[in-house]
Amino acid sequence: LEEKLRLQRVEQLLQNELRLKVEKQKQKRRELQRKLDVEKEKKTEALERKVQEKRKERDQGLQDLAKTEMERKEEELRKLKISMKEKLQEAGEAWSGDMSKVRSETEDALKNLTAGKFKAMETGAVFR
16 A cells, blocks of 8 residues: 555656646747747848838839939920020011011112102103
């Protein structure tokens, strides 16, 4: 009977020891899992930061490209405005020149008519 009790105690001690070992293993596994989760989270955050930086660089590049394109278009527009202004000025000068020519031709024609009228009047007076 004593032997039986001693065996039961030994068995109970072994079971307690086994339970403790199992609990320690579970605790170690939880700690390792926590460490892995923390490491995974850090890597994920680092990757997200990297992705954000790349997106920011890409967006900045696109903005710079759009800005460059806009500046190029504005320069083209400015040149076009200057060209149109020059053409209008040339057209105005040409029209002004044409009007001067028309005016001088008209004045010449009037002078000729007036001179012819006086001659006609003189000749008419002679014939009367």
